[in-house]
Amino acid sequence: xxxxxxxxxxxxxxxxxxxxxxxxxxxxxxxxxxxxxxxxxxxxx
Numbered sequence: 001x002x003x004x005x006x007x008x009x010x011x012x013x014x015x016x017x018x019x020x021x022x023x024x025x026x027x028x029x030x031x032x033x034x035x036x037x038x039x040x041x042x043x044x045x
Contacts, residue, residue: 004040005035006038028043
């Protein structure tokens with residue numbers, strides 16, 4: 001799954017993506033950046 005990395009300022013393929021549900025009930029995905037290791041988050045994933 002592709003998401004935007006805030007630290008690298010580029011779209012990258014997410015490492016270890018996990019599906020989560022936000023408080024408002026919407027689906028999202030969270031993972032880490034393969035280059036810098038920063039947490040990535042994508043709403044609707």
